[in-house]
Structures are given as C-alpha cells and as structure tokens.
Amino acid sequence: MGRMILVPVDGSPCSDKAVDFALREARELSAGITFLHAVYSPSTLVPPPDLSEDDDEVLKWALSRAQEAGVFARPLLTHGVHPVEAIVTESESGYDRVVMGRQGGGTLRRLLLGSTAAGVVQLAHVPVLVVPC
Numbered sequence: 001m002g003r004m005i006l007v008p009v010d011g012s013p014c015s016d017k018a019v020d021f022a023l024r025e026a027r028e029l030s031a032g033i034t035f036l037h038a039v040y041s042p043s044t045l046v047p048p049p050d051l052s053e054d055d056d057e058v059l060k061w062a063l064s065r066a067q068e069a070g071v072f073a074r075p076l077l078t079h080g081v082h083p084v085e086a087i088v089t090e091s092e093s094g095y096d097r098v099v100m101g102r103q104g105g106g107t108l109r110r111l112l113l114g115s116t117a118a119g120v121v122q123l124a125h126v127p128v129l130v131v132p133c
Contacts, residue, residue, distance in 0.1 A: 003031035006095040008087050008116070010037065011058040014101030014133040019062050021131045022099040023069040029096075032072040035062040036090055038083040084119035091120075097127040 007022045009015045019035070026033050037058050059075040066073030078086040091098050102117045121128045 003029050003096045004094060005029075005031050005033045006036060006087070006091050006098045007033050007062070008036045008038065008083065008098070008100045008120075009058050009062050010083075011061070012101065012103065014103055014131070016101070017133060018099050018101035018131040019065055021129075023066060023071050025099065025129075026066075026071045027069060031096065032074070033066060034074050034076050034090070034095070035059055035066075036076045036078065036087060038078045038081060038086040040080065040082055040086075083116050084123065087116070087120050088123045091124050091126050095126055097129060098124060099129045099131065102130045102132060 005022050005026055007019060009019060022033055025031070056077075059077060063073055063075060076090065078090075081089075087098065087100070098120060100117055100120065103115070117128075117130045121130065
C-alpha cells in the first residue's frame with residue numbers, strides 16, 4: 001500500500017463527516033488512513049490532561065468505521081502538542097493528503113474553515129481537503 005491519508009479526529013460531527021469522506025477516498029485510491037487524535041491543554045500553568053477513555057473512544061470509533069469499510073487504518077494519539085502543529089508535523093511523514101472537518105469560529109476565516117483547519121491549510125506542505133459540516 002503506497003498511498004496514505006491523514007485524518008485528524010476529535011469526535012465532533014464535523015470530524016465524523018471527514019472520516020466518512022476519507023474512507024470513501026481511501027477505497028477509491030486503494031489508500032490507507034492514519035487517524036490522528038491530538039490531546040492538548042492550552043495553559044502552560046496547568047499540566048496537560050491525562051488521557052481519558054473518551055480519547056481512546058474517538059480513535060476506536062474511527063477504526064471501527066474503517067474496518068466496516070474494508071480500509072486499512074491505524075491510530076495515532078498525540079499529547080501536549082497543539083493540534084495544528086501535530087497535524088502539520090505528522091503530514092510531513094509521507095502522506096498524500098490530509099482530510100479534515102471544519103469547525104466554526106469568530107473571524108471570517110475561522111467561520112469558514114475553523115481555527116485548526118485554517119492553520120493546517122496555511123502550514124501544510126501536502127494537499128488539505130476540508131470537509132464541510
């Protein structure tokens with residue numbers, strides 16, 4: 001298997017739509033998927049949160065969807081790194097593209113893409129496909 005798609009997941013409805021879209025793409029391209037879940041605490045005064053069962057459940061759900069679709073998939077959980085940095089850094093490890101959902105936000109860019117999606121689009125060196133909610 002040569003092609004790989006990176007799919008950030010967070011358990012939101014937008015992320016779930018991106019998972020479904022990426023699974024369709026993976027089947028069409030005979031590609032595999034890495035589901036990336038980034039756990040982050042923005043405060044430097046408070047230590048990062050412990051990994052919770054919910055974090056595992058986000059990845060387990062995505063992996064079960066891949067298994068149902070007959071797509072090779074693997075999980076990746078990062079801890080303590082901002083999601084944009086985690087996604088961009090991982091995307092440089094041989095992925096053909098990133099497929100992610102968008103979230104709403106305050107500014108026009110955030111409203112259209114979401115802050116994480118906007119950051120990844122701006123910084124990634126591979127194509128980024130942003131799936132609307």
